[in-house]
Amino acid sequence: MEKNVKMKDIKELGEQLGELQRVCREKKIPVMIAFEGYGAAGKGLQIGNLIQALDPRGFKVYAVKNETEEEWMHPFMWRFWTKIPEKGRIAIFDTSWYRRVMIERFEGKTPEKELEKDFESIRAFEKQLTDDGMVIIKLFLKIDRKEQKKRFEKLLASKDTAWRVSKGDLKRNHDFKEYKAINEEMLRKTDADYAPWTVINATKKKEAKVAVYQAVIQAMKEAVARKELEEKGSLEKKTEMKRETAESILAKTDLSKSMPKEVYEERLKELQKKMEHLHGELYRRRIPVVLGFEGWDAGGKGGAIKRLTSHMDPRGYVVNPTASPSDTEKAHHYLWRFWRAMPKAGHIAIFDRTWYGRVMVERIEGFCTEKEWKRAYGEINAMEQDLVNAGAIVLKFWMQIDKDEQARRFKARQENPKKQWKITDEDWRNREKWDQYEVAVEEMLEKTSMPHAPWIVVEGNDKYYARIKVLECVTEAIEKRLKEERK
Amino acid sequence: MEKNVKMKDIKELGEQLGELQRVCREKKIPVMIAFEGYGAAGKGLQIGNLIQALDPRGFKVYAVKNETEEEWMHPFMWRFWTKIPEKGRIAIFDTSWYRRVMIERFEGKTPEKELEKDFESIRAFEKQLTDDGMVIIKLFLKIDRKEQKKRFEKLLASKDTAWRVSKGDLKRNHDFKEYKAINEEMLRKTDADYAPWTVINATKKKEAKVAVYQAVIQAMKEAVARKELEEKGSLEKKTEMKRETAESILAKTDLSKSMPKEVYEERLKELQKKMEHLHGELYRRRIPVVLGFEGWDAGGKGGAIKRLTSHMDPRGYVVNPTASPSDTEKAHHYLWRFWRAMPKAGHIAIFDRTWYGRVMVERIEGFCTEKEWKRAYGEINAMEQDLVNAGAIVLKFWMQIDKDEQARRFKARQENPKKQWKITDEDWRNREKWDQYEVAVEEMLEKTSMPHAPWIVVEGNDKYYARIKVLECVTEAIEKRLKEERK
Known part of the structure; x- marks a missing residue:
């Protein structure tokens, strides 16, 4: 057990999460949680941790891979638009709409000249959904180059796990600095009030688990508070129609x-x-x-x-x-x-x-x-x-x-x-x-x-x-x- | 203009079709129309003819091709179950759930030992849908080997149309007798009261058009009559629950x-x-x-x-x-x-x-x-x-x-x-x-x-x-x- 992390605390956080899921369902608040980060930082593990605290009937996990042909033949945000959760449900993304401006950019698949447009599409997507009441929680799991190398080597040592390390992973470890610069630019350009990034140090797994729980709890709590305020607050007045003087x-x-x-x-x-x-x-x-x-x-x-x-x-x-x-x-x-x-x-x-x-x-x-x-x-x-x-x-x-x-x-x-x-x-x-x-x-x-x-x-x-x-x-x-x- | 086919008659049939589409929408009757038949028999042409008589807001055409990876990873009827029209709408299939027991069987992709199961799946699919009020219209466009060959040669003569003739088409023309036997077995095994086949001689295009119109009109008319009878007829009694004596x-x-x-x-x-x-x-x-x-x-x-x-x-x-x-x-x-x-x-x-x-x-x-x-x-x-x-x-x-x-x-x-x-x-x-x-x-x-x-x-x-x-x-x-x- 890592220091500073007590079993009891984790249990309490888990209970809070379960309770918040229930409240969000009742209040019809939809939630999207995106996991991004470096290879071997433990996205799969942390998703597993997170859902243990949740009612399996209320969430869906999407493993985002390379586009299928069907997806490739649509605008790049199409596959995410079609996967947004309905009100009261949770969608969890194992890598997300950020692939395009991270891995795919690093691999040269995303044309640099379209990059700004892509960032714009991402920001518009998140803005529109949050304006409509969606909670978007973005978690970035961070480890350093040395730690990543150590983890890859451990995985490669056993034939049961070696397949999990791809050539791309090794390349990104080799050019860590370059890939890091891409990620940092991404974080900077898409960190918004309405959909902020939480960067989590994933070197210690238990501490990372607590940080993930806390980030999700925090965001859901705020959303519930906002919703309650809205419910209490006066309903917006019906629109008054008035003829504009502009030329018809x-x-x-x-x-x-x-x-x-x-x-x-x-x-x-x-x-x-x-x-x-x-x-x-x-x-x-x-x-x-x-x-x-x-x-x-x-x-x-x-x-x-x-x-x-x-x-x-x-x-x-x-x-x-x-x-x-x-x-x-x-x-x-x-x-x-x-x-x-x-x-x-x-x-x-x-x-x-x-x-x-x-x-x-x-x-x-x-x-x-x-x-x-x-x-x-x-x-x-x-x-x-x-x-x-x-x-x-x-x-x-x-x-x-x-x-x-x-x-x-x-x-x-x-x-x-x-x-x-x-x-x-x-x-x-x-x-x-x-x-x-x-x-x-x-x-x-x-x-x-x-x-x-x-x-x-x-x-x-x-x-x-x-x-x-x-x-x-x-x-x-x-x-x-x-x-x-x-x- | 082929003999026996008058422009005026076609126009009248078209109007009847449009009217029946409207009635089916109103009475919430769903309709599926499957086009099958020999290569170059004119399925695309006849679908084009058919929809000219229909309100485009009420139908959808599906071009059924080889399975996508997603589809291949599901039971073979999955891709059709997910495409059934909602009540009041029409789905038209350019080749259909019969591919598996026709082309794919001929090509050896459908294991012979699974064939009877496949026929059973098809029959169950059609039975279940029609029991639920679906109208299933199955049209088989027929031409003979000589006519097919002539049409292929015409298509191959121009580079604008040559791509439409595949190697598989030529193979099926070459082994016409064998392919015909497969089709005839299929027609025999899946011709049911609830979803009958209409075999249409497609040698003469205008006559085929009239035959397609007539088959569709006939089936829709019958469905409307059945529905009206149902509406008039007494509602079925609520179920009486009685305890069975069988061992619990x-x-x-x-x-x-x-x-x-x-x-x-x-x-x-x-x-x-x-x-x-x-x-x-x-x-x-x-x-x-x-x-x-x-x-x-x-x-x-x-x-x-x-x-x-x-x-x-x-x-x-x-x-x-x-x-x-x-x-x-x-x-x-x-x-x-x-x-x-x-x-x-x-x-x-x-x-x-x-x-x-x-x-x-x-x-x-x-x-x-x-x-x-x-x-x-x-x-x-x-x-x-x-x-x-x-x-x-x-x-x-x-x-x-x-x-x-x-x-x-x-x-x-x-x-x-x-x-x-x-x-x-x-x-x-x-x-x-x-x-x-x-x-x-x-x-x-x-x-x-x-x-x-x-x-x-x-x-x-x-x-x-x-x-x-x-x-x-x-x-x-x-x-x-x-x-x-x-x-």
């Missing part, structure tokens, strides 16, 4: 644009054929495409998507209809369900309604707080930036019609027995909130239009014109990208 | 069995160490393990699981707590959520409460019909058989205590402020239904205990005895398997 983008839209049927039919044929061809090119060059569709009810989203996809290879695209979140989806960060549906390289994901629901229906109906939807602009921009960094083409369409046109379409649907199902009471209720939506849409267009992920406002009063515009914009964006790649 | 397994359990604390502590240490070692062996030999825990409330499931796992490598096992199904889970077959959690080769999945909820709580609370829970015994046996066929060790534990012991534990929990949370009103309500549960449990033990997936009744009044018994049974089962493998 929607008002400037020329809704008189139209297209004769004969021209439409000819152009449609041409563009669908072109789309079919471009889809094959995208697949061969492994370029992913994300297309979001938003717009007024009866604005023509469905019809535009149908024309867009009708000649595409069905094995290479998916249309994701976005309805109200399921209970599982509600138990996660609001972006989680969209991350799960993001396309792999070479595929197209089309969203019929999107993550922008956060700053429209959720804002207006009060399904989230003002603080939450205001934060969402930045979160959404960060997500789209991650997609673009991973090589994706990202386009967002707003199908614009005026209020009279909507009324005409609602009525036409009600009078047509085959289309009555398309119109519900909710549609009429939403219509009453037209002005509120207009304010929200203007703000959204203004705050989330970026050169690499632009909003395209589609003049939708004439369906023919609108469908052709969507097809044109998509094909042009793809052609532009293919041209750039050829350079 | 539970009554025979000797609950006086116990173990002194000192013996327990020593055995626990030994067995946990053994378990740690065996876990490593399982991992190296890629043997998956499925452990299900059921039992009375306060029967000691949690405690037993905790002792079982405490020395296992956390990266190699997962404990899945089973709560009431979420809404997404409810929208699928009841076994779907368990299939998703099945372990890959070398991993251990522990379930705290299991799929047996179907024949216990769901039966007693009337969450499913009598027909449904009676059917479940066979469905569950089939699922466990699939797991065993894929090499898994499957054990199921029933933690048995008597009613007095439960009362003592409930009271002890209520009096201990740290354990009060463990006891809820629902526990007391369930206790009132003790006799009903006893009937259900007896029937379950009798109908689902199989040599390869046995039920183990654990005498649970003494916790020490119970925990050791669980550890002993698990380690013995693993040792037995390892010994068999070594032979």
Whole structure:
């Protein structure tokens, strides 16, 4: 037994941990614990220690290895976004989203010129999750070069354990100073208030165990205290909607644009054929495409998507209809369900309604707080930036019609027995909130239009014109990208 | 234009299809459409034709290729179980679960001695899904050898299309007769009332298109009619619980069995160490393990699981707590959520409460019909058989205590402020239904205990005895398997 560590103390800490796990489950606080550190510092051992104090029904351990092909074909944070725990549960990572800026950087797999972007993605990931109530605990287990060498030699001495020491491990021990510099830069650049690093001296195993317990207990305690404060504190006021004086983008839209049927039919044929061809090119060059569709009810989203996809290879695209979140989806960060549906390289994901629901229906109906939807602009921009960094083409369409046109379409649907199902009471209720939506849409267009992920406002009063515009914009964006790649 | 096919007819059929898709969505009928057939018969083309008539927001197309590593490490039906559509949606498969008994058999990848098991798995899969309301449409596109050869040659003539013809395609054309015999055997063995094959002559593309439309329309129409009949028909009566006269397994359990604390502590240490070692062996030999825990409330499931796992490598096992199904889970077959959690080769999945909820709580609370829970015994046996066929060790534990012991534990929990949370009103309500549960449990033990997936009744009044018994049974089962493998 190492000095200063008493069995009794460890037992007490373990009990505290078990109790905190229970409280976090009850209060629906999700927790992520990342173990990083030098090879042979004892990550596996410390994870084993930690979970002994926990109820096995409430946590999951992820051993993060090299990316699978599926993972490699997505943005690098995708595999972590899809693994975030639901509210009240704990996810433990044996190495984590930091691999990319540690081991993989050291091995030259992470291009230096993308490094700053990667740090930015990591910071955005942690910021967004903690803003949503996630507790992120990051533990870095430290030993020095000599100690590491000693441990490797001990492992190598027995054939039962020798396989645990890789060539990479030995290389990192050999170039310890260089690897250490990489780690220290990483620690410096990602040590944030909302997700701080705890560096733990792992030379003495029992002392390290106590330090791990303490760090986790501390973070969970603080989270519980914050949550209690929140519960006591007054609920945030519902948002007041007020019309901004800024110049209106929607008002400037020329809704008189139209297209004769004969021209439409000819152009449609041409563009669908072109789309079919471009889809094959995208697949061969492994370029992913994300297309979001938003717009007024009866604005023509469905019809535009149908024309867009009708000649595409069905094995290479998916249309994701976005309805109200399921209970599982509600138990996660609001972006989680969209991350799960993001396309792999070479595929197209089309969203019929999107993550922008956060700053429209959720804002207006009060399904989230003002603080939450205001934060969402930045979160959404960060997500789209991650997609673009991973090589994706990202386009967002707003199908614009005026209020009279909507009324005409609602009525036409009600009078047509085959289309009555398309119109519900909710549609009429939403219509009453037209002005509120207009304010929200203007703000959204203004705050989330970026050169690499632009909003395209589609003049939708004439369906023919609108469908052709969507097809044109998509094909042009793809052609532009293919041209750039050829350079 | 081929003779006998009029543009107008196709348009009408397309409209019917779109309308049926809408009705199926409304009536929450899920549909799976499998396309199989000879190479170059035009599966891709016909899928393209089919979806042109459908709303893209309501279907998903899966291109089934060779298994990924992840898939290969699971039972072969796993990748299809995890892809079944939720109620009201359509999944289209470009080649399907039949690969294994067609192409892969022809290529010698499917061992002939496992063939009958594979057919059995396929039949059970289709039977279970259709019993649950799924519509399964299986289309086999047929061309003859000469036509196939002509099409391959045409494809090979252009470098844009030559890549679409594989060596395997040419081989199957060369040995057409042999491959045809395999296909015909497959069609014969899997043509069932509940999931019939439609063989379509695909020599003429337009005629084939009409045949595909007609087959899908026919099947969907029938499904809608069945559903309407059901809705009109009287609801099935709630189950009457009556005590069977058969000899009681539970009554025979000797609950006086116990173990002194000192013996327990020593055995626990030994067995946990053994378990740690065996876990490593399982991992190296890629043997998956499925452990299900059921039992009375306060029967000691949690405690037993905790002792079982405490020395296992956390990266190699997962404990899945089973709560009431979420809404997404409810929208699928009841076994779907368990299939998703099945372990890959070398991993251990522990379930705290299991799929047996179907024949216990769901039966007693009337969450499913009598027909449904009676059917479940066979469905569950089939699922466990699939797991065993894929090499898994499957054990199921029933933690048995008597009613007095439960009362003592409930009271002890209520009096201990740290354990009060463990006891809820629902526990007391369930206790009132003790006799009903006893009937259900007896029937379950009798109908689902199989040599390869046995039920183990654990005498649970003494916790020490119970925990050791669980550890002993698990380690013995693993040792037995390892010994068999070594032979």
